Amino acid sequence: xxxxxxxxxxxxxxxxxxxxxxxxxxxxxxxxxxxxxxxxxxxxxxxxxxxxxxxxxxxxxxxxxxxxxxxxxxxxxxxxxxxxxxxxxxxxxxxxxxxxxxxxxxxxxxxxxxxxxxxxxxxxxxxxxxxxxxxxxxxxxxxxxxxxxxxxxxxxxxxxxxxxxxxxxxxxxxxxxxxxxxxxxxxxxxxxxxxxxxxxxxxxxxxxxxxxxxxxxxxxxxxxxxxxxxxxxxxxxxxxxxxxxxxxxxxxxxxxxxxxxxxxxxxxxxxxxxxxxxxxxxxxxxxxxxxxxxxxxxxxxxxxxxxxxxxxxxxxxxxxxxxxxxxxxxxxxxxxxxxxxx
Amino acid sequence: xxxxxxxxxxxxxxxxxxxxxxxxxxxxxxxxxxxxxxxxxxxxxxxxxxxxxxxxxxxxxxxxxxxxxxxxxxxxxxxxxxxxxxxxxxxxxxxxxxxxxxxxxxxxxxxxxxxxxxxxxxxxxxxxxxxxxxxxxxxxxxxxxxxxxxxxxxxxxxxxxxxxxxxxxxxxxxxxxxxxxxxxxxxxxxxxxxxxxxxxxxxxxxxxxxxxxxxxxxxxxxxxxxxxxxxxxxxxxxxxxxxxxxxxxxxxxxxxxxxxxxxxxxxxxxxxxxxxxxxxxxxxxxxxxxxxxxxxxxxxxxxxxxxxxxxxxxxxxxxxxxxxxxxxxxxxxxxxxxxxxx
Numbered sequence: 001x002x003x004x005x006x007x008x009x010x011x012x013x014x015x016x017x018x019x020x021x022x023x024x025x026x027x028x029x030x031x032x033x034x035x036x037x038x039x040x041x042x043x044x045x046x047x048x049x050x051x052x053x054x055x056x057x058x059x060x061x062x063x064x065x066x067x068x069x070x071x072x073x074x075x076x077x078x079x080x081x082x083x084x085x086x087x088x089x090x091x092x093x094x095x096x097x098x099x100x101x102x103x104x105x106x107x108x109x110x111x112x113x114x115x116x117x118x119x120x121x122x123x124x125x126x127x128x129x130x131x132x133x134x135x136x137x138x139x140x141x142x143x144x145x146x147x148x149x150x151x152x153x154x155x156x157x158x159x160x161x162x163x164x165x166x167x168x169x170x171x172x173x174x175x176x177x178x179x180x181x182x183x184x185x186x187x188x189x190x191x192x193x194x195x196x197x198x199x200x201x202x203x204x205x206x207x208x209x210x211x212x213x214x215x216x217x218x219x220x221x222x223x224x225x226x227x228x229x230x231x232x233x234x235x236x237x238x239x240x241x242x243x244x245x246x247x248x249x250x251x252x253x254x255x256x257x258x259x260x261x262x263x264x265x266x267x268x269x270x271x272x273x274x275x276x277x278x279x280x281x282x283x284x285x286x287x288x289x290x291x292x293x294x295x296x297x298x299x300x301x302x303x304x305x306x307x308x309x310x311x312x313x314x315x316x317x318x319x320x321x322x323x324x325x326x327x328x329x330x331x332x333x334x335x336x337x338x339x340x341x342x
Numbered sequence: 343x344x345x346x347x348x349x350x351x352x353x354x355x356x357x358x359x360x361x362x363x364x365x366x367x368x369x370x371x372x373x374x375x376x377x378x379x380x381x382x383x384x385x386x387x388x389x390x391x392x393x394x395x396x397x398x399x400x401x402x403x404x405x406x407x408x409x410x411x412x413x414x415x416x417x418x419x420x421x422x423x424x425x426x427x428x429x430x431x432x433x434x435x436x437x438x439x440x441x442x443x444x445x446x447x448x449x450x451x452x453x454x455x456x457x458x459x460x461x462x463x464x465x466x467x468x469x470x471x472x473x474x475x476x477x478x479x480x481x482x483x484x485x486x487x488x489x490x491x492x493x494x495x496x497x498x499x500x501x502x503x504x505x506x507x508x509x510x511x512x513x514x515x516x517x518x519x520x521x522x523x524x525x526x527x528x529x530x531x532x533x534x535x536x537x538x539x540x541x542x543x544x545x546x547x548x549x550x551x552x553x554x555x556x557x558x559x560x561x562x563x564x565x566x567x568x569x570x571x572x573x574x575x576x577x578x579x580x581x582x583x584x585x586x587x588x589x590x591x592x593x594x595x596x597x598x599x600x601x602x603x604x605x606x607x608x609x610x611x612x613x614x615x616x617x618x619x620x621x622x623x624x625x626x627x628x629x630x631x632x633x634x635x636x637x638x639x640x641x642x643x644x645x646x647x648x649x650x651x652x653x654x655x656x657x658x659x660x661x662x663x664x665x666x667x668x669x670x671x672x673x674x675x676x677x678x679x680x681x682x683x684x
Binding site: 150151152154156167168171172174175177178179184185187188197198202203204205206207211214215216221223225237238239240243245246247248249252254255265280284286287289290291292293295296304306307308309310311312315317319328 | 494498512516517520548563583590596604606634639652657
């Protein structure tokens with residue numbers, strides 16, 4: 001790999017793409033050249049990178065000649081079509097979609113958990129589901145300490161996970177409510193939602209992604225499926241409910257975790273305190289715990305509300321929050337690119 | 343008991359008190375006379391009941407002479423002081439606070455679960471915690487069918503549970519954000535919160551009620567403690583995370599429940615379909631599931647997202663939502679009063 005690689009961002013104008021560009025700059029990734037790719041609709045737009053304008057180009061089959069690393073975040077169908085083309089052109093793809101995550105030939109990587117897995121790539125490396133990545137930042141250190149067997153988790157997912165249009169939908173709905181000077185008990189708006197099937201402002205939606213025949217959503221199965229692959233732990237079980245909440249950009253997850261070895265709060269705190277990329281924010285007496293507003297814009301995830309589980313003989317409860325656009329997407333992708341250069 | 347009882351509402355001007363008055367009227371409770379009681383600050387206010395103005399009186403030790411039933415919702419300290427006085431005056435108190443719920447002499451009642459328990463009262467009957475009551479509306483029918491052993495639950499609790507000032511705080515914060523024409527990523531407001539320790543708009547707070555030494559909040563222990571008493575099930579275990587979300591008036595709960603007998607989706611659906619006070623809203627193909635906006639103002643709770651639990655060999659996941667001010671408070675209190683008249 002070129003030590004100052006030519007990097008492409010595919011989906012450069014999307015909510016995650018913008019964060020990828022900023023993260024490459026902020027982390028001083030050794031970008032030799034930056035190419036920004038997007039749909040024809042966005043081609044011609046200019047985005048700043050290190051103080052200079054970079055013009056967005058239309059993504060085509062010929063876009064990847066000479067590119068070393070391509071960070072994809074343009075949705076699963078774009079990834080399915082263009083990631084193999086990019087890989088065939090000699091580019092290493094870091095793909096933020098779910099298209100290749102469970103492909104046995106494709107490493108699925110959270111660098112703090114299984115960074116060494118990037119070495120086995122065959123041209124494509126997958127970036128995990130956002131809620132899974134954020135949960136594993138706290139769960140994996142506990143797994144190393146005690147051996148996790150299963151988790152029960154409920155998510156509180158921000159609209160950023162659905163993209164820029166969803167962010168605008170929540171903003172628009174809040175402006176509508178305030179602009180009409182509505183009462184608190186007139187929270188149901190007149191305008192129809194367009195991104196979500198139901199109003200998200202002043203509401204929570206127990207649906208993230210589409211439904212499977214089992215009654216689970218695809219999103220809800222990602223923690224078990226991707227968790228097994230990332231942790232190299234085929235017996236890991238996860239019962240998950242994924243819920244969209246009216247928050248702009250950071251996800252939170254409430255977790256009950258059962259372990260195979262005896263747990264203690266002291267040992268759990270010690271394991272979490274030394275975990276990379278994770279802040280322990282757990283001071284109930286002073287009402288300090290992780291919250292989406294506090295982790296928004298931060299690279300580190302935060303864990304708190306640590307306690308012995310009431311309903312498991314060998315379990316811990318915790319609450320973890322992380323910026324969906326960063327650790328849940330752009331940051332993790334750039335960290336994977338950093339692993340490639342090691 | 344007088345068949346057309348003289349009813350008092352204590353805390354009549356609060357968020358729950360207002361709903362109690364409306365619920366007495368809407369359910370055509372046979373009110374012989376209505377007395378509205380509140381703090382000196384609210385005395386003199388007039389509230390409508392069946393088209394006529396009723397003047398709020400100051401709550402004093404002498405307020406309960408001649409009153410048959412008093413619905414209390416003025417906080418735990420008011421209940422502790424005045425409920426025994428009311429009971430000594432021959433009044434039956436239905437208390438919405440947590441003050442007497444775990445007192446062995448005090449029945450704790452969800453009428454659809456243990457309505458007969460009201461008969462054993464000694465002057466005070468307790469209304470359960472809102473999240474517990476709403477959860478039990480779906481859990482108890484499943485318990486009857488399969489025998490619940492433990493649950494893992496995460497709540498999505500509306501600000502109405504904290505009272506009128508909290509409702510106003512969420513409204514004010516949203517108006518501030520919209521009025522300043524802020525961007526989505528400038529969601530942290532300049533104004534300090536006053537009711538909650540942190541901003542609730544565009545945020546979620548993993549704290550409801552105060553913390554215990556174990557790291558749990560008091561609220562989080564209520565489902566296990568009150569659930570055991572209401573279901574007459576001393577072995578019931580509950581691992582709960584309670585979270586405040588920027589929703590105005592209905593709570594939602596994600597539940598994983600383990601049972602002692604084999605479960606099936608068909609039998610679970612049948613049990614839920616015939617449960618009183620509960621609507622089954624479970625049609626993923628059409629994106630229909632319970633949501634706070636849909637159950638707001640409704641007497642019935644709603645259950646959906648029913649599925650076999652991924653991490654339990656004998657478990658079910660479900661999602662239940664209910665109006666915190668109604669089934670979580672005022673409605674349940676009036677239903678208890680109705681039981682008293684049976």
